[in-house]
């Protein structure tokens with residue numbers, strides 16, 4: 311079977327491609343440029359012949375995926391901007407997130423009669439209600455939706471990013487409801503994703519947003535432990551595996567899944583780094599060592615455990631492997 315994976319150059323896509331290749335699938339990855347195509351093929355060189363690339367220069371353009379979707383059996387849609395410093399929210403976030411998603415679905419509907427399932431990497435962004443803050447005692451489930459509207463979406467770049475993911479996921483469910491295509495969809499809802507940054511990156515300034523979130527804790531740029539932005543994480547390798555299971559399991563049809571290991575804080579992260587990497591202690595802020603997680607919202611992960619059979623790595627394993635993966639950036 312061949313799956314199309316959009317945004318093949320990305321951090322999560324790199325692990326997702328690896329999981330599909332390892333399990334014997336052929337993968338066609340979409341990228342924006344020839345240079346990116348070469349890097350993606352190099353990253354997965356140990357699976358010669360199983361991976362090809364196709365260039366889709368602008369995912370928000372009409373009919374962008376018409377060629378890419380032909381002859382494939384499934385799609386994993388990951389291409390979407392994860393940036394928290396956008397200036398032109400419409401152009402940099404809403405258009406690629408929403409039109410990128412509907413364009414994948416439209417092309418599949420028109421040109422891919424064999425597709426049975428499209429897995430969309432949505433986000434906890436489309437679940438949480440940012441106005442509720444840390445919401446002690448509350449447990450988010452797949453029934454929750456970020457209540458953001460087009461009127462409230464442009465308050466600041468972070469709200470706009472969260473909104474772009476919410477609108478994109480809603481557009482996907484609306485598409486299925488309105489067009490009744492041959493395929494069904496499954497959406498995955500990870501919070502902050504950490505773990506080895508195995509994608510090609512030129513230098514540390516080009517790291518993806520969630521990896522950069524950890525990198526700044528070891529490069530000396532943070533003198534104090536920053537305020538935690540989101541209080542839950544997932545390991546990128548677990549999330550990659552969840553994509554394969556969401557693609558394969560019949561019961562995942564039409565479902566959303568929170569994919570998360572546990573709650574965490576940046577204090578927990580620096581505690582692990584300072585304990586496991588003594589050589590980084592000078593550059594890693596100390597904060598209040600050992601402080602437990604404060605009372606904050608939780609995420610109910612029982613649906614992914616029950617229906618996708620997920621087991622999740624611990625924060626310690628994830629952070630140690632994340633930091634080790636940064637070694638290549640310092641050479």
Ligand code: NDP
Pocket residue numbers: 316317318319320321322323341342346367368369370387388389390391392402406431432433434475499500501502503504518519520
């Ligand atoms: P990356 O930035 O590493 O990857 C993003 C991918 O999307 C890249 O392949 C990038 O291509 C592509 N992309 C971004 N903007 C555009 C655009 N305007 N047009 C075409 N392609 C674009 O991030 P992640 O791997 O972290 O993110 C992958 C997905 O996972 C996204 O949908 C994100 O919202 C979601 N997600 C990520 C989380 C995290 O903590 N990392 C948490 C929850 C959800 P290029 O290389 O050419 O820029």
